[in-house]
Amino acid sequence: MLSARNRLTGEVVEVQTGDVTTEVTIDVNDETVTAVITRESAEDLEIEEGMELTAVVKATDVMVRSD
Amino acid sequence: MLSARNRLTGEVVEVQTGDVTTEVTIDVNDETVTAVITRESAEDLEIEEGMELTAVVKATDVMVRSD
Amino acid sequence: MLSARNRLTGEVVEVQTGDVTTEVTIDVNDETVTAVITRESAEDLEIEEGMELTAVVKATDVMVRSD
Amino acid sequence: MLSARNRLTGEVVEVQTGDVTTEVTIDVNDETVTAVITRESAEDLEIEEGMELTAVVKATDVMVRSD
Amino acid sequence: MLSARNRLTGEVVEVQTGDVTTEVTIDVNDETVTAVITRESAEDLEIEEGMELTAVVKATDVMVRSD
Amino acid sequence: MLSARNRLTGEVVEVQTGDVTTEVTIDVNDETVTAVITRESAEDLEIEEGMELTAVVKATDVMVRSD
Numbered sequence: 001m002l003s004a005r006n007r008l009t010g011e012v013v014e015v016q017t018g019d020v021t022t023e024v025t026i027d028v029n030d031e032t033v034t035a036v037i038t039r040e041s042a043e044d045l046e047i048e049e050g051m052e053l054t055a056v057v058k059a060t061d062v063m064v065r066s067d
Numbered sequence: 068m069l070s071a072r073n074r075l076t077g078e079v080v081e082v083q084t085g086d087v088t089t090e091v092t093i094d095v096n097d098e099t100v101t102a103v104i105t106r107e108s109a110e111d112l113e114i115e116e117g118m119e120l121t122a123v124v125k126a127t128d129v130m131v132r133s134d
Numbered sequence: 135m136l137s138a139r140n141r142l143t144g145e146v147v148e149v150q151t152g153d154v155t156t157e158v159t160i161d162v163n164d165e166t167v168t169a170v171i172t173r174e175s176a177e178d179l180e181i182e183e184g185m186e187l188t189a190v191v192k193a194t195d196v197m198v199r200s201d
Numbered sequence: 202m203l204s205a206r207n208r209l210t211g212e213v214v215e216v217q218t219g220d221v222t223t224e225v226t227i228d229v230n231d232e233t234v235t236a237v238i239t240r241e242s243a244e245d246l247e248i249e250e251g252m253e254l255t256a257v258v259k260a261t262d263v264m265v266r267s268d
Numbered sequence: 269m270l271s272a273r274n275r276l277t278g279e280v281v282e283v284q285t286g287d288v289t290t291e292v293t294i295d296v297n298d299e300t301v302t303a304v305i306t307r308e309s310a311e312d313l314e315i316e317e318g319m320e321l322t323a324v325v326k327a328t329d330v331m332v333r334s335d
Numbered sequence: 336m337l338s339a340r341n342r343l344t345g346e347v348v349e350v351q352t353g354d355v356t357t358e359v360t361i362d363v364n365d366e367t368v369t370a371v372i373t374r375e376s377a378e379d380l381e382i383e384e385g386m387e388l389t390a391v392v393k394a395t396d397v398m399v400r401s402d
Contacts (some may be wrong), residue, residue, distance in 0.1 A: 084153075088155060090174075
């Protein structure tokens with residue numbers, strides 16, 4: 001069990017592979033969630049479009065905005 | 068316009084005020100998103116239960132998990 | 135499987151509980167690793183001195199220093 | 202003196218240079234610690250395999266996991 | 269209104285575009301502030317040398333050092 | 336030498352001590368920079384109003400905003 005508070009599960013809709021980092025875009029209930037992870041992690045998890053993936057975020061990394 | 072990629076809008080369902088930090092919990096499409104911000108920010112934004120708030124997260128702070 | 139690259143396992147040697155956040159100190163091969171997580175996470179994981187715990191860190195959150 | 206709580210010293214075992222970021226892997230007591238820093242920082246510190254380097258992490262960036 | 273406490277406004281003096289991330293350097297009162305953001309964000313904000321830009325940092329991401 | 340790109344030196348104008356974390360406000364060329372660090376770090380650095388202190392931020396933790 002991981003301490004990180006936030007988990008949002010969805011389907012990978014785009015993978016953009018760089019030399020060191022990879023950008024992964026996930027569709028979560030019609031909202032887009034974007035993660036930048038290491039290319040090695042993306043390869044270890046065998047991330048590809050269409051697979052299910054959960055975005056995980058530590059609560060101290062979340063800001064809020066009022067409109 | 069802010070560079071942070073991720074924005075998730077919902078309703079504040081819980082506010083827990085500490086001495087330096089405040090924990091804000093937002094219901095986003097029946098998913099729970101939790102933010103830890105400074106107490107001063109929470110006061111400046113006049114955060115309270117029931118108001119609409121957007122969680123904002125930088126893409127480099129998002130991890131992913133496969134099951 | 136989580137994308138975060140860094141995992142360091144050790145024994146909890148100190149838990150300091152605050153109102154919103156909790157500081158957890160882990161002994162990893164005689165090095166001290168300190169985490170600040172939400173108090174709720176600490177309670178959910180039932181963290182207490184003497185238990186084994188793994189510190190997890192995203193690679194983009196690691197700096198380096200040369201001497 | 203820097204406020205960041207966590208320092209782990211070891212030997213650089215791999216350097217992967219990208220266009221903007223560089224990934225540095227350090228062997229710390231047979232554990233692997235991976236950092237993603239800017240390429241400019243890597244060049245300023247003249248990071249190369251075999252040199253000693255200390256990984257530095259702020260406590261609020263450390264999560265914990267129980268098994 | 270965004271909860272992030274720190275805003276530093278200046279002029280963009282350098283833009284280094286990578287495959288996934290872009291490094292933006294801003295001159296703030298003769299101090300240099302460097303941001304690594306996604307290339308997509310840099311394109312969406314149409315960042316280029318000479319434009320005015322504000323660096324934004326969450327307080328939990330700021331360390332301090334005494335000399 | 337530390338890899339973190341951003342350093343902003345100024346005078347401490349406010350210290351707010353919590354149970355686990357401490358908020359430190361620094362005046363940097365008439366801009367306010369706010370850091371949330373562990374209370375232990377604040378005690379180790381003997382932070383108090385009027386002393387000179389440098390805010391340190393990793394480039395991947397900096398966002399940008401255009402107006």
